[in-house]
Amino acid sequence: MNQENIRxxxxxxxxxxxxxxxxxxxxxNYLFARHNGGKFILRIEDTDRSRYVEGAEQYIFDCLKWCxxxxxESALHGGGYGPYRQSDRKEIYLKxxxxxxxxxxAYYAFDTPEELAAMRERxxxxxxxxxxxxxxxxxxxxxxxxxxxxxxQGLIAENTPYVIRLKVPENEVLHFTDIIRGDIEHNTSTVDxxxxxxxxxxxxxxxxxxxxxxxxxxxxxxxxxxxxxxxxFHVLLWKYLGWKKNMPQWVHLPLILKPSGKGKLSKxxxxxxxxxxxxxxxxxxxxxxxxxxxxERGFLPEAFINMxxxxxxxxxxxQEIFSLDELVSAFSLEKVHKGGAxxxxxxxxxxxxxxxxxxxxxxxxxxAKPWFEKDGIYSGEEDLTKGIxxxxxxxxxxxxxxxxxxxxxxxxxxxxxxxxxxKWDNQVYRFxxxxxxxxxxxxxSDPASWEHSVHGLMAAKGLKGGAVMLPLRVMLVGGxxxxxxxDIAAFIGKEAxxxxxxxxxxxxx
RNA sequence: GCCGCGUUGGUCAAGGGGUUAAGACGCCUCCCUUUCACGGAGGAAUCACGGGUUCGAUUCCCGUACGUGGUACCA
Numbered sequence: 001m002n003q004e005n006i007r008x009x010x011x012x013x014x015x016x017x018x019x020x021x022x023x024x025x026x027x028x029n030y031l032f033a034r035h036n037g038g039k040f041i042l043r044i045e046d047t048d049r050s051r052y053v054e055g056a057e058q059y060i061f062d063c064l065k066w067c068x069x070x071x072x073e074s075a076l077h078g079g080g081y082g083p084y085r086q087s088d089r090k091e092i093y094l095k096x097x098x099x100x101x102x103x104x105x106a107y108y109a110f111d112t113p114e115e116l117a118a119m120r121e122r123x124x125x126x127x128x129x130x131x132x133x134x135x136x137x138x139x140x141x142x143x144x145x146x147x148x149x150x151x152x153q154g155l156i157a158e159n160t161p162y163v164i165r166l167k168v169p170e171n172e173v174l175h176f177t178d179i180i181r182g183d184i185e186h187n188t189s190t191v192d193x194x195x196x197x198x199x200x201x202x203x204x205x206x207x208x209x210x211x212x213x214x215x216x217x218x219x220x221x222x223x224x225x226x227x228x229x230x231x232x233f234h235v236l237l238w239k240y241l242g243w244k245k246n247m248p249q250w251v252h253l254p255l256i257l258k259p260s261g262k263g264k265l266s267k268x269x270x271x272x273x274x275x276x277x278x279x280x281x282x283x284x285x286x287x288x289x290x291x292x293x294x295x296e297r298g299f300l301p302e303a304f305i306n307m308x309x310x311x312x313x314x315x316x317x318x319q320e321i322f323s324l325d326e327l328v329s330a331f332s333l334e335k336v337h338k339g340g341a342x343x344x345x346x347x348x349x350x351x352x353x354x355x356x357x358x359x360x361x362x363x364x365x366x367x368a369k370p371w372f373e374k375d376g377i378y379s380g381e382e383d384l385t386k387g388i389x390x391x392x393x394x395x396x397x398x399x400x401x402x403x404x405x406x407x408x409x410x411x412x413x414x415x416x417x418x419x420x421x422x423k424w425d426n427q428v429y430r431f432x433x434x435x436x437x438x439x440x441x442x443x444x445s446d447p448a449s450w451e452h453s454v455h456g457l458m459a460a461k462g463l464k465g466g467a468v469m470l471p472l473r474v475m476l477v478g479g480x481x482x483x484x485x486x487d488i489a490a491f492i493g494k495e496a497x498x499x500x501x502x503x504x505x506x507x508x509x
Numbered sequence: 510g511c512c513g514c515g516u517u518g519g520u521c522a523a524g525g526g527g528u529u530a531a532g533a534c535g536c537c538u539c540c541c542u543u544u545c546a547c548g549g550a551g552g553a554a555u556c557a558c559g560g561g562u563u564c565g566a567u568u569c570c571c572g573u574a575c576g577u578g579g580u581a582c583c584a
Contacts (some may be wrong), residue, residue: 013584045584113582127510130580163582181514190512190580198582205584229513229579254515255577264577310533314522318532337522339515340577347521347534357547394546404546419544469543481545 006038008220013045014056018063018279021256024308029222030069031331042074047086047202063279081216093203097164105240108162109143132192135170161199178250186232210237222251255340275345298398303355307348311341349396361389368401377409390483412478420471444494447486475504
């Protein structure tokens with residue numbers, strides 16, 4: 001295939017926005033397109049009005065933008081194959097549905113929802129819990145195959161609601177290829193006469209996807225594995241519409257599964273286990289329900305993308321940390337897995353930590369600013385940048401930068417006195433009193449000067465480091481964590497050191 | 510039930526007829542650090558099961574089990 005002709009499409013439904021599986025599909029589309037110099041096309045599947053949500057389309061654009069995987073063509077970006085929303089393409093779908101009827105590959109069905117329900121109830125047995133509208137059953141239903149031409153025309157003339165169904169052939173063996181899974185064989189006898197056009201004139205996904213992929217000259221279709229069972233139906237459509245030689249190559253991606261237990265990852269799992277499932281916060285305008293996003297949780301987009309890429313793909317090398325550009329050049333379809341992968345939030349956090357370490361302190365200061373401001377300890381970019389540099393290797397997520405550095409910008413609210421008491425006695429108490437009196441000699445911006453001061457007095461008093469260092473740390477920091485004590489002292493200065501030590505001394509008296 | 514797809518440590522995974530079966534996350538031990546983290550050195554832990562094919566199967570084939578998806582006028 002000519003590289004300029006590579007056109008891959010991502011076609012999410014606007015509901016629920018982008019969950020992990022959706023973003024990963026978009027990502028693999030993007031990586032493949034970029035790797036091969038092709039185009040990445042975004043279509044919106046908003047054919048089902050009952051599920052359409054205001055703002056959802058913009059949300060998808062925002063998520064993709066945050067991830068850095070913007071499409072080349074879309075309703076927002078334009079392109080020569082629009083419109084890119086399925087709801088704007090109704091007439092097109094109708095035209096091809098009617099063409100299929102003319103060719104004898106499809107038919108009108110007038111069965112009401114009640115009649116369908118009755119049919120299902122009538123034919124349901126333990127062996128067949130979900131009867132299908134298929135080759136045998138269609139002969140017992142109300143459609144243009146069982147009705148005479150006059151009856152059919154009459155019903156249509158009376159505006160009787162109808163759907164258009166594909167007439168799936170009996171006992172025909174279909175062969176097709178999925179790039180990930182290889183050759184697949186399927187007998188049409190197990191395929192039902194799926195609806196192509198609904199009674200409201202909207203297409204189902206099946207018709208819309210095939211028609212759009214053809215008209216938009218899509219070369220590769222990436223989608224979740226849950227679509228594999230309907231692939232035979234789609235192949236049939238490509239054949240009956242006479243487009244078989246233009247059929248795209250199929251890429252069915254493995255599922256992302258729950259961290260534990262059964263099934264594919266859902267919104268609920270995240271809520272219960274306390275991790276995000278969407279790229280960004282999503283507020284459903286109908287219910288007001290908020291679903292948390294990786295962005296707001298403090299993930300870096302590159303870390304998010306990196307983590308997602310490694311869920312179902314690997315480079316085949318030991319490299320695990322990739323930038324987007326590195327992913328583009330390393331990506332290959334042969335390395336995509338067949339089996340589903342369980343999502344692991346601990347590993348996701350590790351990826352973020354790795355990317356945090358790769359990001360400059362100044363950039364981190366800008367990114368983390370909202371969290372610092374929320375805690376009321378934003379004290380200017382210079383200070384923040386310097387402080388972040390001191391503590392970033394102990395952080396996984398952006399808000400950790402705040403909790404790990406707060407003591408650099410304000411006095412600790414609570415002090416772990418119990419930790420001090422283990423090392424505490426009168427001699428140590430007197431040491432600190434005396435030390436405060438000697439602070440004039442300290443060059444407050446120099447850690448070595450602080451160290452010299454403490455060690456000098458320790459030697460004079462015959463005290464060992466163990467007796468003094470931990471209490472000093474806890475007085476300054478509030479607990480047993482953080483970077484070197486003398487670095488902290490140099491950062492916060494004499495005034496703050498004096499205040500914190502005096503306050504602790506008072507509490508310990 | 511039927512149909513599809515899958516199965517390497519707890520998790521992500523490399524490998525793909527002969528290997529001591531990589532690496533990472535997590536867990537444990539030790540070193541570094543008078544804290545925590547980073548870093549370093551170790552450790553426990555894996556080819557779902559049963560039949561073939563083969564001199565030899567984790568790798569190929571067939572079954573079984575298990576998992577997962579579909580079975581809608583949802584995508």
